[in-house]
Amino acid sequence: MPSAERRPLVAANWKMHKTVREAEEFLDRFVGEIGDLGGVEVVVCPPFTALAAAVERTRRSPVRVAAQNVHEQDSGAFTGEVSIPMLRELGVAGAIVGHSERRALFGETDEALARKVPALLDAGLEPILCVGETEAERDGGETEAVLRRQVEADLAGVDPPHLAELVVAYEPIWAIGTGRTASPQQAQEAIAFIRALLADRDSSAAAAVRILYGGSVKPDNAAELFAERDIDGGLVGGASLDPDDFLAICEAARP
Numbered sequence: 001m002p003s004a005e006r007r008p009l010v011a012a013n014w015k016m017h018k019t020v021r022e023a024e025e026f027l028d029r030f031v032g033e034i035g036d037l038g039g040v041e042v043v044v045c046p047p048f049t050a051l052a053a054a055v056e057r058t059r060r061s062p063v064r065v066a067a068q069n070v071h072e073q074d075s076g077a078f079t080g081e082v083s084i085p086m087l088r089e090l091g092v093a094g095a096i097v098g099h100s101e102r103r104a105l106f107g108e109t110d111e112a113l114a115r116k117v118p119a120l121l122d123a124g125l126e127p128i129l130c131v132g133e134t135e136a137e138r139d140g141g142e143t144e145a146v147l148r149r150q151v152e153a154d155l156a157g158v159d160p161p162h163l164a165e166l167v168v169a170y171e172p173i174w175a176i177g178t179g180r181t182a183s184p185q186q187a188q189e190a191i192a193f194i195r196a197l198l199a200d201r202d203s204s205a206a207a208a209v210r211i212l213y214g215g216s217v218k219p220d221n222a223a224e225l226f227a228e229r230d231i232d233g234g235l236v237g238g239a240s241l242d243p244d245d246f247l248a249i250c251e252a253a254r255p
């Protein structure tokens with residue numbers, strides 16, 4: 001069971017799914033059914049086009065809305081990008097950064113993440129930083145080296161005490177969208193390692209920072225993952241597209 005000082009958090013990564021109307025339908029149903037989750041924080045990350053509607057539809061609920069990406073500059077000649085002030089104006093609470101799909105398919109680099117994470121924190125937005133190894137890296141015994149490289153590079157620009165304000169998601173790439181979930185022990189080991197890396201920089205921030213597991217979290221495996229000592233909740237892709245499945249996963253994170 002995770003530490004009482006860290007509030008459990010479950011975040012939905014909708015990726016490139018749901019039009020505005022579909023997002024509204026999901027949220028009207030989900031918000032209507034969510035009830036009292038006993039202290040579990042819930043974040044929904046729709047595509048940019050549905051952010052405004054999602055903020056509007058969750059306004060009188062405990063659900064917060066975050067983006068799936070952001071650019072670190074406030075404005076400029078960056079065709080196709082969206083800035084932090086643009087997200088803030090909508091009432092968006094944070095952004096996923098460093099998702100493996102953005103790293104692999106859209107060239108998001110550790111250098112860019114080292115700028116994005118402090119920019120989000122400076123603006124009072126919550127970064128959800130994703131890190132994780134490929135299957136070949138795990139098979140080659142490189143998991144810890146990969147996590148160390150990503151955590152050190154991506155968070156280099158964050159003042160140590162501010163590490164407590166972000167969220168890290170450990171997402172082994174071999175488990176994302178594959179139906180192959182990491183075992184609770186594999187996830188716990190990797191997440192404890194990430195927490196230890198952060199403790200090298202600030203031990204009280206490391207004890208307070210939320211670290212999520214992501215990778216084929218489903219209603220039937222969420223509870224055993226979330227019961228692990230260092231796992232503070234989940235970042236959920238596929239199973240977050242269905243309101244009943246996502247609600248069941250949020251319920252599984254109750255302390």
Ligand code: PEP
Pocket residue numbers: 013171175176177178179214215216217235236237238239
């Ligand atoms: C994700 O994309 O962050 C993710 C964890 O996806 P899935 O739950 O579908 O594996």
